[in-house]
Amino acid sequence: MNVETMKSYQQQKTHQINNASSAKTKSFFESGQAKNRLARRILLDRVLQKVFFLSTIFALLVLGILLQRIVADSIGWLNIHFLTGRLSINPEKAGIFGAIVGSLWLMSVVIPVTLVLGVSTAIYLEEFAKNQKLKHLINTNISNLAGVPSVIFGLLGLTVFGRLLGLGSSVLAGGLTLSLLGLPIVVVSSQEAIRAVPGFLREASYAMGATKWSTIRRVVVPTALPGILTGAILAVSRTIGETAPLVVLGIPTLILKYPQGIMDDFTTLPIQIYYWTLDTVLTREYANLAAATIVVLMVVLLTLNASAIIIRNKFQRRY
Amino acid sequence: MKRSANVREIIQNKGINRKTQWLEKGMPVFFVVAALISILTTLGIVLTLVVDASKFFAVVPLREIFSTNLAPLRAENPAFGFLPLLTGTLITSLIAMVVAVPVGLTAAIYLSEYASARKKKWLKPIMELLAGVPTIVYGFFAYSFVTPLLMNLIPSLNAKNALSPGIVMGIMIIPMVSSLSEDAMESVPHVMREGSLALGTTRLETTLFVVIPSAISGIVASFILAISRAIGETMIVVIASGSSKNMTFDVTQSMQTMTAYIVEFTSGDAGSGTVGYYSLYAVGLLLFLFTLAMNLFAQHIARKYREEY
Amino acid sequence: MKTNGVITLNQEYKKQHQWKKPIYQVSQLNLWYSDFLALKDLSFDIHEKEVTAIIGPSGCGKSTFIKTLNRMVELIANVKIDGEILYHDKNIFDDAMKVETLRTQVGMVFQKPNPFPKSVFENVVYGPRVHGINDKKKLMEIAEISLTNAALWDEVKDRLHKNAYDLSGGQQQRLCIARSLATEPDVLLMDEPTSALDPIATYKIEELIEQIKKDYTIVIVTHSMQQASRISDKTAFFLMGELIEYDKTEKIFSSPADQRTEDYITGRFG
Numbered sequence: 001m002n003v004e005t006m007k008s009y010q011q012q013k014t015h016q017i018n019n020a021s022s023a024k025t026k027s028f029f030e031s032g033q034a035k036n037r038l039a040r041r042i043l044l045d046r047v048l049q050k051v052f053f054l055s056t057i058f059a060l061l062v063l064g065i066l067l068q069r070i071v072a073d074s075i076g077w078l079n080i081h082f083l084t085g086r087l088s089i090n091p092e093k094a095g096i097f098g099a100i101v102g103s104l105w106l107m108s109v110v111i112p113v114t115l116v117l118g119v120s121t122a123i124y125l126e127e128f129a130k131n132q133k134l135k136h137l138i139n140t141n142i143s144n145l146a147g148v149p150s151v152i153f154g155l156l157g158l159t160v161f162g163r164l165l166g167l168g169s170s171v172l173a174g175g176l177t178l179s180l181l182g183l184p185i186v187v188v189s190s191q192e193a194i195r196a197v198p199g200f201l202r203e204a205s206y207a208m209g210a211t212k213w214s215t216i217r218r219v220v221v222p223t224a225l226p227g228i229l230t231g232a233i234l235a236v237s238r239t240i241g242e243t244a245p246l247v248v249l250g251i252p253t254l255i256l257k258y259p260q261g262i263m264d265d266f267t268t269l270p271i272q273i274y275y276w277t278l279d280t281v282l283t284r285e286y287a288n289l290a291a292a293t294i295v296v297l298m299v300v301l302l303t304l305n306a307s308a309i310i311i312r313n314k315f316q317r318r319y
Numbered sequence: 320m321k322r323s324a325n326v327r328e329i330i331q332n333k334g335i336n337r338k339t340q341w342l343e344k345g346m347p348v349f350f351v352v353a354a355l356i357s358i359l360t361t362l363g364i365v366l367t368l369v370v371d372a373s374k375f376f377a378v379v380p381l382r383e384i385f386s387t388n389l390a391p392l393r394a395e396n397p398a399f400g401f402l403p404l405l406t407g408t409l410i411t412s413l414i415a416m417v418v419a420v421p422v423g424l425t426a427a428i429y430l431s432e433y434a435s436a437r438k439k440k441w442l443k444p445i446m447e448l449l450a451g452v453p454t455i456v457y458g459f460f461a462y463s464f465v466t467p468l469l470m471n472l473i474p475s476l477n478a479k480n481a482l483s484p485g486i487v488m489g490i491m492i493i494p495m496v497s498s499l500s501e502d503a504m505e506s507v508p509h510v511m512r513e514g515s516l517a518l519g520t521t522r523l524e525t526t527l528f529v530v531i532p533s534a535i536s537g538i539v540a541s542f543i544l545a546i547s548r549a550i551g552e553t554m555i556v557v558i559a560s561g562s563s564k565n566m567t568f569d570v571t572q573s574m575q576t577m578t579a580y581i582v583e584f585t586s587g588d589a590g591s592g593t594v595g596y597y598s599l600y601a602v603g604l605l606l607f608l609f610t611l612a613m614n615l616f617a618q619h620i621a622r623k624y625r626e627e628y
Numbered sequence: 629m630k631t632n633g634v635i636t637l638n639q640e641y642k643k644q645h646q647w648k649k650p651i652y653q654v655s656q657l658n659l660w661y662s663d664f665l666a667l668k669d670l671s672f673d674i675h676e677k678e679v680t681a682i683i684g685p686s687g688c689g690k691s692t693f694i695k696t697l698n699r700m701v702e703l704i705a706n707v708k709i710d711g712e713i714l715y716h717d718k719n720i721f722d723d724a725m726k727v728e729t730l731r732t733q734v735g736m737v738f739q740k741p742n743p744f745p746k747s748v749f750e751n752v753v754y755g756p757r758v759h760g761i762n763d764k765k766k767l768m769e770i771a772e773i774s775l776t777n778a779a780l781w782d783e784v785k786d787r788l789h790k791n792a793y794d795l796s797g798g799q800q801q802r803l804c805i806a807r808s809l810a811t812e813p814d815v816l817l818m819d820e821p822t823s824a825l826d827p828i829a830t831y832k833i834e835e836l837i838e839q840i841k842k843d844y845t846i847v848i849v850t851h852s853m854q855q856a857s858r859i860s861d862k863t864a865f866f867l868m869g870e871l872i873e874y875d876k877t878e879k880i881f882s883s884p885a886d887q888r889t890e891d892y893i894t895g896r897f898g
Contacts, residue, residue: 045521052429055422056442056497059449062490066452069464120353128347129354140618142357147544147614148607149551151578152364155603158585159367180360187357200742204804207700208755208811209732213343218758223745241453244553244578248585270455277459277558287463294456305451309444324770327812330732330759339760 070298073291082292087254087272091285096293101258102171102266103240109175109262110182110239115232117179118186119221122228125187126194127216146184153181154248162249169250171262177245182235189231193224226315230308237304241297243270269297368607371600375399378594384601387566391584391595399598401605403566407574411485411556412549414570418489419545423496424538430497431504432526443498450494458558461487466559479561479573488555492545499544503537503621504530540621547613551606553578577606651676651815651845652697657711659692659701666692668869670711674862679837679846681860681877683853685892689869690849694817697847698734699727716814732759734815735808740824741800743792743807748775748784751792751803755811770810778806779836798829802836809840816840818848822855834859853893857881865889 085095121138129135157177167173197220205215221228251267253275259266276290379399386400426446430439466483470476476483507530515525531538561573562583575583584599650673659667667689674680674697682690695701697713699720713720720730732755743751752774753767761767771788775781780802784795792803801821808816818837822830837846837859850856856863857877864874865886873880873889884890 045523052425055425056429124350124354151553204742207736209728210758243455
């Protein structure tokens, strides 16, 4: 077949096809109605894309307004005296040093307890648990604990730590209560981090004659450490802003003596915010104090979250 | 000739260290004990609630809690109808869902189906940040910003009302709905989208007719978890919704939720050992059962969708 | 039955030639993964201060076998082992034999370089540290000797405290060899140590094996027959979990006794 005949053949073919379609009822997809419809469909897609985007931006907007409002309210109140001063009924003189110290003391209990318990639980689940049923039970239990309202943890703390063990409203009682609250976060992130440690690193260690515990201590945990730390920081930032369990525990706000140890009474930044917010009805300026305290709390939280992100990025997996 | 540091001799002479041997046996035991503490925590919660709630139910008949009359601190004849608390909880949570579901779901659609990798890179951390704001801050925001704002629109709005904390709670759980729904949508295999797009459908149609139906159980699970979170939320409602114990459906009025009731009672008004004190454990038990049921339900649904592909 | 034939062959061979003292004596070794019989009735000896190459097509059980020699195979779930492996006349499956002790004396190098995500130095001294050597000066001495023995010292002496993953693939593999040498083992098991490396890196590893073989007993699994013929003293040919032929390398590659060995080394299958 030469080129000429081929061309004519093709033309013929095209002609036939055109005839065929126009001979029957014109194809639906070529009708003006369908074309209009298509234009509409595409338009709808474009419009809704914008709507969906605005929806996502809504979060940014709210965050922006929230921060702007709080910072605006705190201006003029957040100064060095506020950070280092003692609590006072007079808003002009009030400071939050006690609450800062209290929050730090609280974390001095929460951080070691959640880390030790959380990482150990994760190690057990990922490295030792042979009993699949027990493993499943513990895993389900942890994901349920993560969903228990924090106020319920407060009731547990009040009853067991506060009353049964007689710890009252001390740093230890509050710290242990919040540790249980933060535990699921550390367990889940440590589990993920440990699971991500490749098998060949464990193999290399065993082949050197290392025991299981040596392998865990020298290879598994160090390799998983960035992931574990990220989880721990998230747990800290969750618990440091927690209020409800402490209110239930009966943590007071008017503490004039700074806590000296874990058995002392204490107050924290969120508790301070809570009572000042409630008392705005009495004294308008308390709202400014609450806002200034929120700024301090948010700076701490943003620092924590940023450091979690930095750790996550800096120790990217290399193997 | 090979040089040697006599490591072999050193190792052989050291033999098996007693301390190492002890650790080898002891550490696993320690890990099991740690793992069991999480179970102990759950048991502790259940026991705490059940023991003290039973003291409450020993005095107050079960049917009384279904009444609308709640007056726990009345010196004579205190009444423990929990219906006002239940309605308060449900109404604030419903308002939250009305905000969180449409915004959260559409944001998830955007992030999963439309957003470029570059946009996602800065949008997702913002969502995470929103999720990381402590609830006490949202409470302050609701009370000192959203309520006054709403008062301009609805003059009859009470300073403590259900509407404002409901909305703010909704904002609080948007990240939860969006990230969980996004996860569900992203786990829909790409070939399913391609199959639909190849037929000439728009991305919107593919999302609505292919992606969302495939991810529906994950999306529903995210809604249930969000409701559960709203029901258990405390500080926002304590601050902005007040402590009115009247049964009402009017969202401009103050309502007390179950969580707020617990906070009010532990803040000191009721002495230990009174019926009023034990009533908070009864409310706590109800709250615990509600949220537990929802979490289990959500897990069940989510597990089902994971098995589909 | 084939294996029995090999044994007799070996025994006759032993009479004729003076073979070195056996370090491993494998007898009637069977290994199952669940229901799958991966190693069938293996019996043969591995001799001291020699390089023994194990060749055979993929899935013939050569990797499984080498991992049995230091009991690494037991890390896989559902493994069942039957039979005996004597290491220095002691059964390695005996309760009295601690796996940790065995693995300290029998080093292993894997297919893919698998350094720890730690510094070069910490990688090398991992074994000594695990076994309780903590003296900094001693560890430094061990690191230098091991790295020198692994022909890596000159390349890394200035970056001992850099992450091991900064090294090239070939350097990483030599680092893994140095790590194994640091505990001064008797035997070095190498499971296709060059399969992930380029030709130049492969050459360096082979050269290294050449250098250290007078001090160590080396068992090397390889998929490359050229490599086996270049570096080994003895070669064992595995097929479908069975030992088909085991002899001096030049014998295997010049006049194999079994038709299947000949088919394999001439490239007719595998």
